Amino acid sequence: MPSITFQGIGSGLEVGSIVEAIVNAEKTPYESRLSYKESVTTADISAAGSLKSALEAVEEALAGIADVDKYQQRTVSGADDFISITSNSDASVGAYDIKVDSLAAAHKLVSEEIQSEEAVGEGTLSFSSGDNVFTINVSDTETLSEIRDKINDSTDNESINATIITDDNGQRLVFSSRETGVENAITVTVDDLGDSNHTDTLGLSRLASTNLTEATAAVDAQITIDNTVTISSSTNKFDNVIDGIDITVKKVQGVDDTDSRVSVKEDNSNIEKSLTEFVTAYNKLVDLNTNFGQVGDGNSGVMIGDSLLRGVMTKIRNEFTASFDFGSDKTMTLSELGVRSDQYGKMSIDSEDLNEFINNNVDNVQQLLVGTDSKPGFAASMTNILDFYTASDGIIQSRIDSREQSLLKIDDERAAFTRKMDSLEARLYAQYNSMDLLVAGLNSTSSYLMAQLDNMPGVVSSSN
Structure with missing residues (x-):
């Protein structure tokens, strides 16, 4: 414009x-x-x-x-203080009595007292737990804490935790399996270069299984179904023991406890x-x-x-x-x-x-x-x-x-x-x-x- x-x-x-x-x-x-x-x-x-x-x-x-x-789908009821349950569509309609006989436990071994500054002994320690086997070398100057660290730091170790408990008389080395169940029990064998005696109570042999105290036994979990069928598991979980139903045990039932009643209904x-x-x-x-x-x-x-x-x-x-x-x-x-x-x-x-x-x-x-x-x-x-x-x-x-x-x-x-x-x-x-x-x-x-x-x-x- x-x-x-x-x-x-x-x-x-x-x-x-x-x-x-x-x-x-x-x-x-x-x-x-x-x-x-x-x-x-x-x-x-x-x-x-x-x-x-x-x-x-x-x-x-x-x-x-x-x-x-x-x-x-299936609706499953019966979870209580003793068991928890999950299910899928493969679960058959019905009812089952479950008794928890035992819970799975991890194996634990404890050594005798050894002074914290003491060289334990020279040689090799071989461990097995489940399918895992590994070995560490111990020098003639290494203390209990150094052995503990070698065990925990080993790249081959997939099964055992090592810890130290200290009391008034010295230190104790504790071996704990990472997995529960009998198949994961710990075995420790020693090649004692100090005196060539691998099982006595001197030197490195003190850490052999035969010289360790079992603080906790390796235990499988066990349940009994309908007072008839007994089933074991290395863990506290029983997968698909009944078609389509997984059971996890939480507490052992005593003689005065009523069995857990698992009921499966169609939904x-x-x-x-x-x-x-x-x-x-x-x-x-x-x-x-x-x-x-x-x-x-x-x-x-x-x-x-x-x-x-x-x-x-x-x-x-x-x-x-x-x-x-x-x-x-x-x-x-x-x-x-x-x-x-x-x-x-x-x-x-x-x-x-x-x-x-x-x-x-x-x-x-x-x-x-x-x-x-x-x-x-x-x-x-x-x-x-x-x-x-x-x-x-x-x-x-x-x-x-x-x-x-x-x-x-x-x-x-x-x-x-x-x-x-x-x-x-x-x-x-x-x-x-x-x-x-x-x-x-x-x-x-x-x-x-x-x-x-x-x-x-x-x-x-x-x-x-």
Whole structure:
């Protein structure tokens, strides 16, 4: 826009108002069309994004239905002061009496007193505990604490901790196995170079197993099941001793203690829970579909008649009526399972029918929902349909990307049109200002001529 304008000095015309009216006559309808196009495109992006989010919520709920670990679960009870228990779907329904006979203990050996400054003796110490065997060399000047450090620092030592206990009579070297159980008992053999006697109570031989005191015996844990079967373990954990059940023992049961009672019951409550989450997500999608696709005077949905919305909803509804073929002319649908839709397309669950099917044949329910290695179930089939729409390169995201490009083009059009209007405004001002100067010049010439005529002899002014 020009920085200096002449507002009808010569002509008396309102040049600014005239230019503004001419520019607005072109600008207003064009900008209205752009704004309308922009609002429609923005609304479409928002609607497509909302549809994608609703479909993703349905997909997330389907993942719960497709989770095999949620089917044929087992609820195990019986944990008490003596045992703790865990289980998986392999656990057989039933009850078991468990008695804890003993807990696993780590082996511990203690040496006789040796003075802290005394050189213990020269030779080698060989240790074994479980599968681990290692040897250390001892010089003729090394004390008990130095031997301890060599044992603990040995890169071959994977099984034994060495510590020192100090009392009024000196130091005692303590060997403790890192693992519990009989198989991890510690054995120490000595090659005593001092006197070549490897088992006496002099020199390095004092650290041989035969000269050590057993502070704690190596003990296996033991349980008795149903007063019949006795089982041992080097640790306090008994994995899968009963199919699908792990038992950890915590305390020995005395003669007056009642055996622990482990009870395994079938628990399929997660099936209905997962289906309920899916139905909730789907019904929200139905509400969105109704809102976006509704028809009404001045209140039509933003995606009314849209093939995207119509297509995805049709495919989903078709999947609800599909049946799973178990072979031998046996089929099942979601409706038979108790998942049904009303006249408005919303889903609900008949818990009584669902639980009856679960109790009668939970395997078939799992096959219908999850599928088999050779045939996808409802969850997988529905997910494949939704992926076509919700994937990062899916049809909805492609549409959103396309609409966002359209918005960028609208911005470019608006910028180009603004430049065009600025140019038109400048041109009009230039034209009107030129005209105004011309009129001013003509008016000045007219005034001069009239003045000259008035001064001519014999010319009588009209005013006289």
